């Protein structure tokens with residue numbers, strides 16, 4: 001992409017992904033990214049002394065603790081999350097890796113309890129229809145498909161057990177969808193981009209880890225994302241752009257649960273093919 005010709009450095013525009021590697025590497029800070037107003041905070045100019053060459057800003061020990069201590073939070077304090085903290089999380093989400101540097105992840109944020117509850121009611125209604133379809137054994141597959149649900153998700157043994165329990169809890173007044181979280185972030189991406197689902201996934205994880213550093217907790221909720229994926233009318237009501245699909249929904253708030261220890265995990269499934 002970057003080559004020298006006739007004593008001049010040339011950057012090939014056709015294959016350039018605008019990933020900014022050249023900016024990051026140039027020791028003179030000679031490469032300036034100027035992509036107009038869409039590119040907020042374009043990095044340019046000479047890096048501060050030591051900033052590009054120093055040790056990584058997070059120690060291996062700190063990172064290990066961060067990933068081990070992050071838990072899905074399903075009980076939140078009622079107090080709202082300051083907007084600045086949500087903004088910090090969302091800003092960090094911009095730096096997640098994306099295929100062909102598409103940066104196609106986009107976020108819709110709900111902080112108004114009335115709007116959250118409206119969406120919650122829509123999602124619950126969707127799963128009541130799911131439950132009814134499932135009970136119609138003869139036509140379950142077609143009815144679930146008509147609801148827009150993918151069979152792999154809708155017919156998974158886990159979902160067959162989880163959805164009735166989810167509805168039972170809802171009927172008992174327990175919020176098993178958003179856990180009464182003060183903020184809900186819907187992560188969507190333009191379907192026309194390269195591997196948009198992966199952009200949304202990595203951005204979601206970045207948001208979740210970022211939240212942890214800010215003293216916040218998160219939980220990914222597939223109930224909401226799958227309902228939104230299946231229902232274009234809901235996406236439209238939330239003003240998610242028509243070309244976007246929803247991939248993840250993240251609840252955010254101050255945790256009202258306090259972990260005593262790190263739970264075990266299975267051993268890494270690794271095969272060294274050498």
Ligand SMILES: Cc1cc2nc3c(=O)[nH]c(=O)nc-3n(C[C@H](O)[C@H](O)[C@H](O)COP(=O)(O)O)c2cc1C
Nearest residue numbers: 070071072073074176177219220221222223224248
């Ligand atoms: C794609 C995805 C969907 C999830 N959906 C739900 C959900 O609908 N409800 C829920 O309570 N947790 C959900 N979770 C959270 C998982 O249950 C949780 O990550 C897992 O049990 C491991 O626990 P930990 O996140 O505390 O480490 C989801 C996680 C992922 C990655």
